[in-house]
Amino acid sequence: MITTRDIAERLGVSVSTVGRALADDPRISEETKFKVRQAASEMGYVGNRAARMMRGASSNVVALVIPDIRNSFYSTIAHELSKNMEAEGFQLMLAETDDDRMVELGHLRELSATRVAGVIIVPTARPHSDSVKLLRTVPHLQLLRRHPSLGSQWFGVDDHEALRQATAHLVTEGHTRIAYMGGPEELPTGAERLRGFRSALREGGLPEDSGRTELGPPSSVDHGRQAMRRLLEGPDAPTALVLGSIQLTRGVLEELSEQDVKVPGELSVIGFGDEPGFSWWGPGLTTIGLPIQEMATGCALWLMRRLKTSPGNDGPYTSVSPGSLILRGSTAPPEGQSSS
Structure with a gap:
């Protein structure tokens, strides 16, 4: 050397x-x-950056702490954030938690030890108290999920409205047996998406508890497949399904293809997120689009501005972006019924 x-x-x-x-x-x-x-x-x-940092120099590394890099939402937003950070002279570092709060804590300890300049985090459902303390020492913001213990700087999606609109579309098509599959209610995103689903049922004149729900790990493709099998069993199988997770959507599409379920003839489906393959899957997947570029740019601009200002100027900041319903061919009225 x-x-x-x-x-x-x-x-x-x-x-x-x-x-x-x-x-x-x-x-x-x-x-x-x-x-x-x-x-x-x-x-x-x-x-030798480590030596310079020991002399008081600041790091030019910003960390993105996420649950699952296989999720196209997180990988795409990482790509967009990296480009934005590079333009400002910063480098992006990825840390994956697998939604385990102890893994999350381990990453934050290492990041703190290396004097990372800032952190963008998609927090676990119940961050460890030591994680909360560590994040208080570094400029940070929350992305997608929001936990009250981690501060009031948050960039997210209007999950309630996105799921309400998607479910309302199925109600308008004449469906009365609508199922929802998403993350657990202990996650703020899971709770808001489930609330949006139930709001649409209520507004459409259906009992809130009339829709079957399958809640589980949102990053598990296999859970999506297993939950889809359960929903298809029995005489009261749903005629429509709305999803609240990209990975669950992938699992559902794999299972429907394997079982040769006719979409939308036997089952109307609305996915979550818009991976490249969704547009050509079957008849084309109707899905909830996410404002990835808008969120990534907003996160980068906020954090860059924060890093250039004096500590202690972190006032509350919330940015809520709307989702969008992308209509393709995977939804239709139930068999034997025309939409009103």
């Missing part, structure tokens, strides 16, 4: 001169700075 001593020996100057030149110290002439930087580049010198 090339060191500042190697550069100093090549140029015939002191190690302290090299260090000051690389740090853009005003005591060093522009000519010397140019020679040092040129030699450093030619020799493949890489600065």
Whole structure:
């Protein structure tokens, strides 16, 4: 590894001169700075960021802490955030929790130890008290999910309205046996999406408890498949299904294809999120689109502004973006019935 001593020996100057030149110290002439930087580049010198941070320098790393990188929402938003951060001279680091609060705590401890500049986090359902304490020491904001213990800076989706509109579409088509599959109510997103589903049933003149629900781990494709099998069993199987998770949607589509269920003839389906394959699955999946680019840009701009201001200026901030119902071919009136 090339060191500042190697550069100093090549140029015939002191190690302290090299260090000051690389740090853009005003005591060093522009000519010397140019020679040092040129030699450093030619020799493949890489600065020791850890050493600089020990001397009080700040990190240029922003962490994105998410439940599941396989979820296209999180991978896409990571891509968008990375581009936005890079434009401002920051690098994005990913940490995956698998919705385990102890894994989440471990990541936050490591990030704190490396003096990460900021954190964007999709929190677990019940963050550890030590996670709460650690996040108080670093600029951070919550994405998609919001936990009251982690502060009042949050960028999310209007989950209630998105699911209400999707379910209302099925009610308008004439469905009365509508099922919902989503995450558990202990997650704020899960609770809001379930509330939106039930609101649409009530507004459509159906009992709130008339719709069957399957709640479980939102990042599990396998749970989606198993829950779909359960919903298809028995004489009271639903004629329509609305989903509240991308991974559950993937599991459902796999199971429906395997069982050769006719969509929308036997079952109307509204998915969640809009992965590339959803548009050409079967008749084309009607689904709830998510404002990924809008959220990523908003998160990046807020955090960059926060990092450039004095500590303690973190006033409450909430940004709620609407979802959108993307109509394709996977919904229709129940067999033998025309829509009103």
